[in-house]
Amino acid sequence: MEIIDLGWLQLGIGFLILLIPAFILWRYKTGLNKKLGIATLRMTLQLLFVGYYLEYLFVLDNAWINMAWILVMVGVADFATIDRSELNRQWKLILPIFGATFFGIILIDLFFLELVIQLPKFLAAQYTIPITGMVLGNCLRSNVIGINDFYYSLKEQKERYQFYLACGATRHEALFPFFQRALKRSANPTLATMATIGLVSLPGMMTGQILSGSSPIIAIKYQIMIMLAIFAGTVLSVYLGILLSNSFVFRENDMLDESILKN
Numbered sequence: 001m002e003i004i005d006l007g008w009l010q011l012g013i014g015f016l017i018l019l020i021p022a023f024i025l026w027r028y029k030t031g032l033n034k035k036l037g038i039a040t041l042r043m044t045l046q047l048l049f050v051g052y053y054l055e056y057l058f059v060l061d062n063a064w065i066n067m068a069w070i071l072v073m074v075g076v077a078d079f080a081t082i083d084r085s086e087l088n089r090q091w092k093l094i095l096p097i098f099g100a101t102f103f104g105i106i107l108i109d110l111f112f113l114e115l116v117i118q119l120p121k122f123l124a125a126q127y128t129i130p131i132t133g134m135v136l137g138n139c140l141r142s143n144v145i146g147i148n149d150f151y152y153s154l155k156e157q158k159e160r161y162q163f164y165l166a167c168g169a170t171r172h173e174a175l176f177p178f179f180q181r182a183l184k185r186s187a188n189p190t191l192a193t194m195a196t197i198g199l200v201s202l203p204g205m206m207t208g209q210i211l212s213g214s215s216p217i218i219a220i221k222y223q224i225m226i227m228l229a230i231f232a233g234t235v236l237s238v239y240l241g242i243l244l245s246n247s248f249v250f251r252e253n254d255m256l257d258e259s260i261l262k263n
Contacts, residue, residue: 015040018036018040021036022036054125054129057069057125057129058125058126060125061121061124061125061126062125063121063122063123065125066123066124066125066128066129067123069129070102070105070106070109070128070129070132071102073132073133073136074098074101074102074105074136075098077101077136077139077140077143078094078097078098078101079094080140080144081097081101081140081143081144081147081241082094082097084144084148085143085144085147085148085151086148086152086261086262086263087147087148087151087260087261087262088259088260088261088262090259090260092245092248092249092257092260093245093248093249093260095248096241096244096245096247096248097143097147097241097244097245099240099244100237100239100240100241100243100244100245101136101139101143101237101240101241103240104139104233104236104237104240105132105135105136105139105233105237107236108135108229108232108233108236109123109128109131109132109135111229112131112225112228112229113127113128113131116225117225131226131229134226134229134230135226135229135230135233136233138190138230138233138234139230139233139234139237139238141189141234142186142187142189142190142234142235142237142238143186143234143237143238143241145182145185145186145189146182146183146185146186146238146241146242147182147238147241147242147245149181149182149185149186150178150179150181150182150242151249151256151260151261152261152263153178153181153182154175154178154256155256155258155261157178158256161174161175161178165254171246171250171254174254175246179242182238182242183235183238183239186234186235186238187231187234187235187238190227190230190231190234191231193227194227194231197223197227198220
């Protein structure tokens with residue numbers, strides 16, 4: 001079946017559906033319509049920019065340029081992770097979280113793109129950019145949950161942490177229960193998605209492939225691979241993000257430098 005393209009007029013008509021939620025939000029005085037307008041505008045402009053940019057990126061299809069774009073994506077995700085985790089932008093957080101996310105993404109990319117899919121061209125843009133984007137988007141969500149939970153739980157349960165240290169535990173041993181809880185909370189949303197995917201929801205990648213004419217079986221194989229990549233990437237990035245940042249945010253007496261926290 002031929003792929004049905006969306007004209008600009010059709011796309012414009014699609015925006016009219018937002019009148020329904022906008023009316024509901026206005027009716028109940030939520031004050032969210034301004035945010036809705038800004039978010040919609042930003043989404044549209046950002047996606048249009050990326051769409052036109054990717055057209056050139058796919059034509060050039062240069063591994064170094066693709067790597068540079070991944071660095072930009074990770075950099076934006078790094079600042080978003082820190083901001084949404086309600087932490088202050090400090091180099092002691094920016095650098096380790098960036099390094100953890102970048103290492104996790106590159107490891108997942110190399111494993112799945114080069115070993116599993118076995119691309120004919122190293123880091124081919126058509127596969128590298130969209131797969132990296134899907135994995136990174138989920139890593140961002142999990143990083144926010146895990147890193148926020150780790151540091152704010154540590155603040156709220158400071159006495160518990162100090163008690164462990166007073167009993168002779170090392171910093172690593174005293175942080176173990178906080179690490180454990182952060183990993184559980186960050187991994188649970190992805191595990192829930194994996195447990196219900198297919199029956200409850202059809203993921204965007206799978207739907208997009210089917211709409212573009214791919215066989216449902218091929219789409220399913222790729223979706224399984226993507227979910228494995230997402231879960232591995234999210235757990236790895238959260239683990240490394242907390243582990244590496246811990247090397248910079250504790251004082252010599254093993255107490256947390258609370259200047260990193262906004263509240």
